[in-house]
Amino acid sequence: MKKKLLPFFVILIFGIIFIIFYKGLEDTNIYTPNLNVKKDIPIFNSKDFYSDKILKSSDIFEPNKIYLFNIWSSWCVPCRQEHPLLMTLSLNDKINIIGLNYKDNKKNAVNFLQELGNPYKKIFIDVDGIKAIEWGAYGVPESFLIYNNKIIKKYIGPLNQNSISEIKQLIK
Amino acid sequence: MNILKVFLIFFFLIHLNSVKADDQDERNQITKNLRCLVCQGQSVYDSDSEFANSLKILVKQKLNEGLSENQIYDYLKIKYGEWILYDPELNKNTYILWLLPILIFLIGGVIVFKNFFKKKKDQL
Numbered sequence: 001m002k003k004k005l006l007p008f009f010v011i012l013i014f015g016i017i018f019i020i021f022y023k024g025l026e027d028t029n030i031y032t033p034n035l036n037v038k039k040d041i042p043i044f045n046s047k048d049f050y051s052d053k054i055l056k057s058s059d060i061f062e063p064n065k066i067y068l069f070n071i072w073s074s075w076c077v078p079c080r081q082e083h084p085l086l087m088t089l090s091l092n093d094k095i096n097i098i099g100l101n102y103k104d105n106k107k108n109a110v111n112f113l114q115e116l117g118n119p120y121k122k123i124f125i126d127v128d129g130i131k132a133i134e135w136g137a138y139g140v141p142e143s144f145l146i147y148n149n150k151i152i153k154k155y156i157g158p159l160n161q162n163s164i165s166e167i168k169q170l171i172k
Numbered sequence: 173m174n175i176l177k178v179f180l181i182f183f184f185l186i187h188l189n190s191v192k193a194d195d196q197d198e199r200n201q202i203t204k205n206l207r208c209l210v211c212q213g214q215s216v217y218d219s220d221s222e223f224a225n226s227l228k229i230l231v232k233q234k235l236n237e238g239l240s241e242n243q244i245y246d247y248l249k250i251k252y253g254e255w256i257l258y259d260p261e262l263n264k265n266t267y268i269l270w271l272l273p274i275l276i277f278l279i280g281g282v283i284v285f286k287n288f289f290k291k292k293k294d295q296l
Contacts, residue, residue: 005283005286006283009279009282009283012279013276013279016268016272016275020268020272103222103226128226128229129222129223129225129226129229130226130229130230130233132226133226133227133230133251134251135251136251136252138209138210138223139210139222139223
């Protein structure tokens with residue numbers, strides 16, 4: 001009895017382990033966030049960049065309008081790269097660009113905008129990065145395309161020509 | 173005498189753990205169980221990245237608001253998905269992970285049990 005059962009169990013256990021490892025080979029071990037999630041935008045209050053007044057997100061984001069919510073910072077080098085693209089996109093009337101100034105020094109941020117231009121209609125301030133977490137952001141730069149108070153698309157990292165033309169396609 | 177020694181060792185092992193309990197414990201426990209998504213193979217507790225530092229502040233703030241550990245996990249799961257938790261939940265993707273150790277333990281137990289009784293029978 002024992003002699004029959006033992007090899008059977010050994011083969012069974014190795015078989016199970018083999019299947020698990022074989023399945024594991026197919027999965028990528030690089031984490032890829034889901035970029036096409038249609039989530040509601042978070043409701044939050046934060047300081048306005050220029051007036052220091054408390055802004056309500058519900059007053060800024062109106063339904064049936066398209067917004068690009070862009071998280072940026074003056075210390076972030078990729079933000080500098082994507083900034084000219086945001087400037088050209090801001091010329092488009094169909095889309096409003098809203099900024100979130102992430103963990104920044106106010107003086108540096110003002111200099112950044114003076115140097116490169118201000119594409120933002122409104123800018124929120126995020127002193128400690130908590131507002132960005134409410135948006136489910138990973139870092140700077142990151143952009144969210146919003147329609148009807150829902151996130152249509154998420155861009156992690158700097159925007160490039162492709163993503164800009166994609167946005168222009170989507171808002172047509 | 174030996175029983176007393178064993179008893180003392182267990183007594184200290186169990187009770188010295190609770191000597192270090194303080195307010196930060198809960199926060200550290202939560203941040204240790206959160207994956208730092210922008211780092212590689214680090215928990216939020218271990219990391220010093222901007223993302224991790226913000227999360228630490230957030231966890232502190234949520235604890236002050238009176239949220240429980242599980243409520244904070246749920247909140248972050250909505251924002252970032254289940255990947256942010258180190259402790260995977262039992263679902264269709266993870267059932268092998270959870271059930272395999274139990275299965276192996278049971279099979280091992282059966283083998284040990286059978287061998288044990290067979291040897292006893294042989295001796296008789």
